[in-house]
Amino acid sequence: MTSDDFKAWRTMMGYSQAKAAEELGISKPTVENYERGQRREDGRPVEIPRSIALACSAVYHRLDPWDARMSGVDG
Template sequence: MTPEEFKALRTTMGLSQSQAAEALGVSRGSVENYERGKRREDERAVEIPKTVELAAIVRLLGLNQKDVRFLVEMHTTRGLPTQAEAERVREIERKISIALMKKPA
């Protein structure tokens, strides 16, 4: 994810840098550095960690930690899902579809 893409995600969600930092579990300075692509102090390049990148995408899609854990569990199990599990997957897919329809192209 590029610094520009990271900033676009944050602004699409309508979050300030402070709000994004809180939601992602990082400092506001880290969010600023990710968006600049380098550290303010010494101008060294900053790479956005994959965990932060994935957390930002999950947040954009309107998913919560329970949804993500469930999807990972469903993806890693070998058996067929129960009817209740299949319905939950469809419910999560609907949430993602609705979130994507709300986002500008």
């Protein structure tokens, strides 16, 4: 997921940066860094983790958090 992809997801969802952070369980400054593609403090590139890209997809599809009971596997 690129910075542009991330910002497009947030915009399409109608989320502010704060709401996107809340939905993904991350901080607002992290959302800002993802959208900028670099860290504010030192300009180093920021890679959006696959886990965040997958979480964006899950939020978009309105999936509930995983629960082992969903699979019939006893945990």
